[in-house]
Amino acid sequence: MKIGILCYPTYGGSGVVATELGKGLAKAGHKIHFISYRQPARLTHYSENIFYHEVSNVDYPLFEYPPYDTALTSKVVDVVKYEDLDLLHVHYAIPHAAIAFMAKQILLTYGKHIPIITTLHGTDITLVGNNRTFSPVVEFSINHSDGVTAVSNSLAQDTYSNFNIEKDIKVIYNFIDFERFKKLDKDHFRKAIAPLGEKILIHTSNFRKVKRVDEVIRIFAAVHKVIPSKLLMIGDGPERQNLEDLCRDLSLVDHVRFLGKQDAIEEILAIGDLFLIPSASESFGLSALEAMACEVPVISSNIGGLPEVNLDGITGYLCDVGDHQTMAQRAIELLGDEQKLETFRKNALQQARRFDIEHILPEYENYYQQILNNFKQ
Ligand code: GMT
Numbered sequence: 001m002k003i004g005i006l007c008y009p010t011y012g013g014s015g016v017v018a019t020e021l022g023k024g025l026a027k028a029g030h031k032i033h034f035i036s037y038r039q040p041a042r043l044t045h046y047s048e049n050i051f052y053h054e055v056s057n058v059d060y061p062l063f064e065y066p067p068y069d070t071a072l073t074s075k076v077v078d079v080v081k082y083e084d085l086d087l088l089h090v091h092y093a094i095p096h097a098a099i100a101f102m103a104k105q106i107l108l109t110y111g112k113h114i115p116i117i118t119t120l121h122g123t124d125i126t127l128v129g130n131n132r133t134f135s136p137v138v139e140f141s142i143n144h145s146d147g148v149t150a151v152s153n154s155l156a157q158d159t160y161s162n163f164n165i166e167k168d169i170k171v172i173y174n175f176i177d178f179e180r181f182k183k184l185d186k187d188h189f190r191k192a193i194a195p196l197g198e199k200i201l202i203h204t205s206n207f208r209k210v211k212r213v214d215e216v217i218r219i220f221a222a223v224h225k226v227i228p229s230k231l232l233m234i235g236d237g238p239e240r241q242n243l244e245d246l247c248r249d250l251s252l253v254d255h256v257r258f259l260g261k262q263d264a265i266e267e268i269l270a271i272g273d274l275f276l277i278p279s280a281s282e283s284f285g286l287s288a289l290e291a292m293a294c295e296v297p298v299i300s301s302n303i304g305g306l307p308e309v310n311l312d313g314i315t316g317y318l319c320d321v322g323d324h325q326t327m328a329q330r331a332i333e334l335l336g337d338e339q340k341l342e343t344f345r346k347n348a349l350q351q352a353r354r355f356d357i358e359h360i361l362p363e364y365e366n367y368y369q370q371i372l373n374n375f376k377q
Pocket of ligand 1 (some may be wrong): 012014015017092111121122123124126151173174175206208212277281282285286304
């Protein structure tokens with residue numbers, strides 16, 4: 001198939017899933033055309049089946065807000081028409097599902113019919129999409145997609161509750177590539193970070209308010225009082241300065257390292273003992289899955305799709321949003337019990353295997369085929 005993928009190029013979330021999916025599909029022989037305003041962060045290697053089309057915008061003094069939607073739609077029309085694509089798969093409803101709808105109408109005037117599949121990722125439904133500023137467009141464009149998928153049951157349910165949805169939403173879970181995410185031997189790195197054999201806790205995110213990252217620091221502060229430990233903070237975002245200030249206030253600067261955005265996350269996860277993700281909202285929690293694939297148990301909040309990924313008392317613990325005291329208690333319990341920690345590590349890997357790209361990729365391929373068949377009828 002010749003597939004167009006419309007996505008954000010960013011380090012986290014929907015952009016990562018879209019890019020990894022495209023790479024997997026390319027490996028399986030499909031021709032993949034990424035359309036975005038920047039080269040997607042995880043699109044790092046050449047593949048003969050992958051093409052990248054960059055959206056450029058026009059700078060004109062009249063435009064206080066340069067009309068990116070128009071530029072993107074024009075690019076989609078151009079790529080679909082000239083590359084003769086079979087299907088358009090858009091990741092994150094805003095604005096991609098609406099762009100795809102508009103492009104589809106324009107393409108019809110050229111006699112080109114193309115089905116659209118929209119994948120919902122989370123904040124496009126839960127935090128931003130249900131805001132009245134966007135919701136009529138989000139609802140319309142979901143209902144006018146030819147296929148709609150969500151990355152967890154929780155997100156599918158949220159979509160039905162937040163909008164008037166006339167479509168069936170197919171749940172296709174996010175996935176993990178075990179060729180990349182697996183426990184690596186990084187003993188020298190572990191010794192550099194934790195020379196006295198301290199336990200290593202890890203958090204990865206875009207450091208937005210919704211991630212409740214200050215609680216990561218508070219959980220660590222409580223753990224650190226009882227267990228010799230270090231915290232690695234991967235990522236960057238609006239809360240970073242506040243977090244660094246909080247570490248100073250709590251006298252933790254020698255024990256918390258801010259590593260910024262990292263490409264080889266699996267090399268850092270390789271030395272982790274525990275992953276923390278206390279988010280206020282999380283439709284799947286891909287970063288938790290990446291940790292689990294590297295045999296790192298997870299302490300998370302119990303909202304959204306997290307309970308579908310992290311199993312309470314098996315692969316880690318689930319606690320109420322905001323209850324960082326219980327999260328800290330659970331962390332101390334687990335890190336203080338080597339045998340339990342080892343069992344949780346194994347369980348985390350076993351659970352992560354359910355999300356192996358080898359199982360999930362064919363689900364997307366079958367869904368594409370189903371939508372294409374319906375579309376032709
Ligand atoms: O977590 C973020 O803020 C990024 C965000 C996104 O929309 O790009 O991530 C969402 O999509 C990810 C991939 O499907 C999910 O793993 C995240 O749980 C989801 N984030 C939220 O729901 C807050």
